[in-house]
Amino acid sequence: MNIVQPIRDAEVIKEIKAYLKETNERNYILFLLGINTGLRIKDILKLRVRDVEGWSIHLREGKTKKIKEVWMPSELKKEIRAYCKDKHKNEFLFKSRQGKNKAISVSMAYYILRDIGEEFGQERIGCHSLRKTYGYHFYKQHGDVVALQEMLNHSDQKITLRYIGIRQDDLNKLQKKFKI
Template identity: 45%
Template sequence: MNIVQPIRDPAMIEEIKEFFGAKSKRNRMMFVFGINTGYRIQDMLKVRKRDVMGEHIVMIEMKTGKKRWLQVNPVLRRELKEYTANLNDDDYLFPSRQGKNKPIKRDMAYKIMNEAAEEFKLKDIGTHTMRKTFGYHMYQKTKDITLVRKLLNHASEAITFRYIGMDQDMMDSAMNRFGGL
């Protein structure tokens, strides 16, 4: 399994949104949805229009079996409203071109993310990058690792800290301050 990183730079996130938007509304929405919900890719791909029309998205996580309620933030709400305008309630948010009303598969989601990684020369990027990006930026805005742990459904703060790349950021910062002997 490859270790992936969050996208730390907000300007890069905006560039990736524009990149996807110029090519495919579906791919842009997948990225925006992922970085605004922190959902695992297997949970994202099963989402239908009817699941995102309320104030909260409610789902049972495939990995944990836990029920998760997530409020739809204003940015995501605006994006979803525009994106879903012509969808039926039973339509998947991220439809495949293969078959009638089927979602894309995990490998296609990876290819989509990999396309952006190649375009922007990013390393350690995959489908989990969206989830990690959500966690990283939520922590940057709140400085509340317990909240981020709960949002990601992790067992401990230490796991969450490592998962969102904060331990690496802290080590890099310490090495820069250290400067050498």
């Protein structure tokens, strides 16, 4: 099993955003949505233009079947507004080139993210990396594991810390200091 990691370096995130904004608007918005909302990739790919018209996204999560509301930060909202400007309300946000109005597949999203990871020297990047990146930076900014646990729908704080890579960071620091 391949365990993917969050993108921990804020400078790398900034570089990826600049690169994607320049090269592929759809992939740029996909990346932004993932790192700013913490939604699962399957839920992101189901979004249509009408779902992101307001300041928050309301959806029923595919995995947990729970109703969820996610507020969009102003940078994300500004970019989504520009991206959706000439799109029909029923159009998928991340349209595939195949079919009339069909979303890209999870495997296509994986290839997009894997290519981004390779381009920027990030190992072990996949679809969950966006969600984990959100969680990692949310925790680093706010230090509120309880709120993050609730946002990610985890049953335990330990699961949340392991999921976002904080526990591994702590173990790595301890290991670096270890001597016999």
